[in-house]
Amino acid sequence: MLGGRALAPPTAGMCETCTIRHSAICGALKIEEVSALNALARRRALSAGETYIMEGDAALDFGIVSNGVAKLVRGAEDGRAQIVGLLFQSDFLGSTLGEEDGAVEPNTIEAVTDLELCLFSRDRFQSLMHRFPSLETRLLRRAFDELRFAREWMVLLGRKTAEERVASFLLHVARRVQSRGCHPQESFEIPLGRAEIADFVGLTIETVSRQMTRLRKDEIVVFEGTRQIVSIDRARLTERAGF
Amino acid sequence: MLGGRALAPPTAGMCETCTIRHSAICGALKIEEVSALNALARRRALSAGETYIMEGDAALDFGIVSNGVAKLVRGAEDGRAQIVGLLFQSDFLGSTLGEEDGAVEPNTIEAVTDLELCLFSRDRFQSLMHRFPSLETRLLRRAFDELRFAREWMVLLGRKTAEERVASFLLHVARRVQSRGCHPQESFEIPLGRAEIADFVGLTIETVSRQMTRLRKDEIVVFEGTRQIVSIDRARLTERAGF
């Protein structure tokens, strides 16, 4: 459940050859500076469903998703849960950076798909940021991006109808997943199951399912199985997604 | 409606004597460095209800709330609106910092009470951050705080009942408003009207009103009029606020 295996020790050059270096905040560093980053990095792999950290645990690390998808969850004992964010390739985790020692992770972080993380101790990453201020600038930018997303999602959770929520969700995933490869590939896979989608958009599984079938019957999305999407009509989906 | 009067031009020493300097991100600067900040600052006053900026407008400035309360709103044409954040004394505004020129403000920002802002052009503030890296560090910390709040609110909007939402709202306001003065003063004023509260917690005015009367009848909060709160039973209110 908790944990994940450590990958091969940081061999010289892992960061240098990292495929996401330029999209992640690491892209702030010049190629000759990257070795300093590489020296501090640990890698860790989790398989789908494994928990990286639980809400309430001590937050010791800062990290970057180098592969796969993770979810940030806050849950109540009574079964209610809310996904407050999805982390895709090149997203960061560890928003307690800057807090004094003893900081506590506010969310549970769980691997949605198989996941690879690139981890740094908070302290060390912090001194790295002092050494390379462009790193901090880039992280600030990312933090603002996350903030903007969270606020957009607040609108969804506070004011949108079931159909608008599901449509917005599909657009969100499409945008994030497709940005990885070459641009306008129409086919992609939803990394989440129905239950996870429900926890993300603040509905129940049943309602999500009903809205999915509706969009399918109206031929706005074409499914292959339950997670694979063959094509989406962005224009009409955007209409249905509300403001 | 839009705008607000410019206050007296920055006389030498305004920042130096600013009462919120230490709580705001400006506290990162040593007293002898503050004059650089002061040289770039403009002040602006808005009266309650005035709009500082509309969603979609060009985002030219970064700023700090030096007095009063502001709200961040995203609204649909059809009347639906969602408040995505409240800005109290020493909070910052302008989360497009770091974006290329032509950045657009995603939210409407409106004065809830009479408001005083301390403003900087984005460019100038950015170079100030490069000159004083501790400023950027402190802003990053604040951005993470906002992010944590937004995610907490996502849980409220996605999963909480009407009663839990209103209870959580009261606790939130109590925490923010009371931190200004000496700590455990029990009496405070809700800066928002019922309609604004509704837009903040994702309910209707009527439902908010019903929950308020419930909390009043159960003697968990004691009102004086409609906005002034004489005392709250934090323990019982926290129970009602859910997780």
Add this chain to the structure above:
DNA sequence: CGCTTAGTTGAAGCGAATCAAAACTAGTGG
């Protein structure tokens, strides 16, 4: 004092939740 705006209270309607069961999927082993 009427007029307006903000807040409260009540009754009816509706959208999503809940409860329940069927249809699919995927994995396992005879």
Add this chain to the structure above:
DNA sequence: CCACTAGTTTTGATTCGCTTCAACTAAGCG
């Protein structure tokens, strides 16, 4: 290959919490 199981997704019937609509009350103000 098929029967069996466990888990996920879909579909249907009913219920419930919040919204909507409507009327009323209270407070501020020319």
